[in-house]
Amino acid sequence: MKALNGRIALVTGAAQSEGIGQGIVGALLRAGADVVFSDIDDKAGLRSLEILNTKYGRGRALYLHHDVSSEHDWGHVREEVLARHGGLDILVNNAGSSFAGSLATVELEHLQRCMSVNFESQFLGLKTFRGTLIERSGLWSGGAAVVNNSSIGAYMGDPSNLPYGISKAAARMLTMCAARELGPCNVRVNSVHVGMIDTPLLRASFERRVEHGQASDVRKLQEDLESRVPLGRIGTPSDAGELVAFLCSDAAQYITASAFVCDGGMLTKV
Structure with a gap:
């Protein structure tokens, strides 16, 4: 069943072939949507586009260069989406970055950069495509849909x-405020809070912890982390992607302003 046939989606931060963004892109394509995905890593983005063209057929996916912290870039992406597809039905604010540190170690510029990428980009996405989403919302019983990718870090002090947790918590509040504003226009806004997902970024973090003497080896570290997950495994990009595809479909037509945790139950052990 193609629950998203005829819909146009934009997914930010989706260049990496094994990243969460591509998991979302793949799920939306499988559900029938045509997908524009964006990133600042053009080499990875074009490589992922070729993979998608091979798997789903040419013309259903489009890659665009996009610095999500730039209001100018958001305007350019909007122009390209409208030129190619004439409108937008689904916006997935997936782009993000990880900035670690505490009150004692984080500089203001690091906090500001984290907020820019993880929070302000979602604000810009909503503001840029607000009118476009409203225009198309009457085409579907479930209306238009926005999903903001957050993290279980929004709930963990x-x-x-510190910068990452603050930015993800801010994204949650943005979701609730936008849902209140856009609900009467038949535009739904929800947030997804992922836990540990098997991506190149997570694997690199394992290797860094081993290099810094925080763990003896990568395999033992992974097993230790998996033991904290009630479902007994680290998640996959498609786990997050299928959840997003559901939230964008008419099956979720009475769901908005909600937070959906995708962590295998990990938060229960915090």
Whole structure:
């Protein structure tokens, strides 16, 4: 069943072939949507586009260069989306970055950069495409849909990861405020809070912890972290992607302003 047939989606921060963004892009394509995905890493983005063209057929996916912290870039992406597809039905604010540190170690510029990428970009996305989403919302019983990718870090007071946690908590509040404003226009806004997902970024973090003497080896570290997950495994990009695709479909037509945790139950052990 193609629950998203005829819909146009934009997914930011989705260049990496094994990243969460590509997991979301793949799920939306499988559900029938045509997908524009964006990133600042053009080499990875074009490589992922070729993979998608091979798997789903040419013309269903489009890659655009996009610095999500730039209001100018958001305007350019809007122009390209409208020129190619004439409108937008689904916006997935997936782009993000990790900035660790505590009150004692984080500089103001690091906090500001984290907020810019993880929070302000979502504000810019909503502001840029607000009118476009409203225009198309009447085409579907579930209306238009926005999903902001947050993290279980929004619920965990981790002093060693202060910038990241603050930015993700801010994204949650943005989601609720936008849902209140856009609900009467038949535009739904929800947030997804992922836990540990098997991506190149997570694997690199394992290797860094081993290099810094925080763990003896990568495999043992992974097993230790998996033991904290009630479902007994680290998640996959498609786990997050399928959840996003559901939230964008008419099956979720009475769901807005909600936070959906995708962490295998990890938060229960915090």
